[in-house]
Amino acid sequence: MLAEDNSIQDMLREKNIRLSHQRLMVLEYMSANHNHPTADQIFNGLKGTVPSLSKTTIYNTMDAFLEAGIIRPVNIEDNEVRYDIVTGEHGHFKCDSCGRIYDFDLDLDHLTSGQLAAFKIDSRDVYFRGTCKECLKSKS
Amino acid sequence: MLAEDNSIQDMLREKNIRLSHQRLMVLEYMSANHNHPTADQIFNGLKGTVPSLSKTTIYNTMDAFLEAGIIRPVNIEDNEVRYDIVTGEHGHFKCDSCGRIYDFDLDLDHLTSGQLAAFKIDSRDVYFRGTCKECLKSKS
DNA sequence: TACAAAATTGAATTCATTACAATTAATAAT
DNA sequence: ATTATTAATTGTAATGAATTCAATTTTGTA
Incomplete structure (x- = not known):
């Protein structure tokens, strides 16, 4: 209110x-x-x-x-x-060490394959996993 | 055996x-x-x-x-x-109409953003959703 | 063949999500 | 404003994928 x-x-x-x-x-x-x-x-x-x-x-x-x-x-x-909350096209990176999820910019146009030319695409999701910068730093 | x-x-x-x-x-x-x-x-x-x-x-x-x-x-x-079963780098498309999952080729090198340069990336997944060619055909 | 280590099994449990029916709140009509 | 209609909220119970665990069986090895 x-x-x-x-x-x-x-x-x-x-x-x-x-x-x-x-x-x-x-x-x-x-x-x-x-x-x-x-x-x-x-x-x-x-x-x-x-x-x-x-x-x-x-x-x-x-x-x-x-x-x-x-x-x-x-x-x-x-x-x-x-x-x-969608703020624009972006990918997600999950750190398997700290669990944090990072956003990163994408260029999906250069990714899309011609194989899906006749398909109707409603959503595109890109998920990366690994270890983030901070966790790599604290490990060394 | x-x-x-x-x-x-x-x-x-x-x-x-x-x-x-x-x-x-x-x-x-x-x-x-x-x-x-x-x-x-x-x-x-x-x-x-x-x-x-x-x-x-x-x-x-x-x-x-x-x-x-x-x-x-x-x-x-x-x-x-x-x-x-991993056979190489590829993305997945799920048809929300028939439920089928299609593989498609990827060019991940042109997707990766510089923002993750210092990150250790272990896995990359690309998931698309929508309606597949076959289902679009049968609808018309 | 026998021993030790690891895999299999099924029952019980966990936990995110959904179903449902009763109650409450929000919009529309009077 | 008040009421009527419609939809949202709530809590409990149910669902279902995945995990835990202890007993049993199998595998690889000495």
């Missing part, structure tokens, strides 16, 4: 998503935390300020946002889904 | 993986079925010929093969892991 920031509410209305306190809070959380949170992380991050919050609501909300294209799933983990 | 094909056994010995009937059967199945099967599909495909087979053995076997680099995980689904 923070009247200060109408941009989030307008964004939802544009996408034909009905306003609710929970949805606004989730979007606010996503905007403040660009660290590709899981449903559980969003839930734990908000339950303090929204005591009635239910985990099911998080999943419902994510589904609504996914369908509207407001967020994007990050399936770089095999056991749980993460969510990303 | 089919003596006809020693190549699979040699492959395992090279990777320091102890031979077992189950492991040989799983590798034989993977070689015959290049359709990125799930653990469940492998289990159901083999339980007829290996009655004692356990689902846990499939998971254990896949873990051993993954560590040895004989197979590669395909995390294009959000709920279950698929497995691929």
Whole structure:
């Protein structure tokens, strides 16, 4: 209900998503935390300020946002889904040492193969894994 | 125990993986079925010929093969892991209409961003989703 | 052939996600 | 404003892939 920031509410209305306190809070959380949170992380991050919050609501909300294209799933983990506010085309790097997920720029046009010329492509995901700069440094 | 094909056994010995009937059967199945099967599909495909087979053995076997680099995980689904016999660098396209997974060639060198120059990259996965040629044809 | 180490098995468990029905809240109509 | 309609929220229960673990069996080796 923070009247200060109408941009989030307008964004939802544009996408034909009905306003609710929970949805606004989730979007606010996503905007403040660009660290590709899981449903559980969003839930734990908000339950303090929204005591009635239910985990099911998080999943419902994510589904609504996914369908509207407001967020994007990050399936770089095999056991749980993460969510990303799309800010443009980019890849994800997961460090197997510290678990952190890094964004990196992409040039997908030079990647796309002619084999898929007749295919309708809706989403493109690029996931790299390995050890990040910081972890390599601390190991030596 | 089919003596006809020693190549699979040699492959395992090279990777320091102890031979077992189950492991040989799983590798034989993977070689015959290049359709990125799930653990469940492998289990159901083999339980007829290996009655004692356990689902846990499939998971254990896949873990051993993954560590040895004989197979590669395909995390294009959000709920279950698929497995691929590595034959070289390629991307995966999943058709949301028929569910089929297609391989396609990649040129990853032109994709890699300088941002990751100091990172140690162990695996690169490219997942596309959409509608395949066949499904587009039948829709029109 | 016998011993030691590793693999297999199945039952029980974990954990993310989904299903569902009752309650509550948000928008539209009066 | 008040009510009616419609959709969202909530909590509990269920699902299902994957893991844990201890007992049994198999494999490789001395």
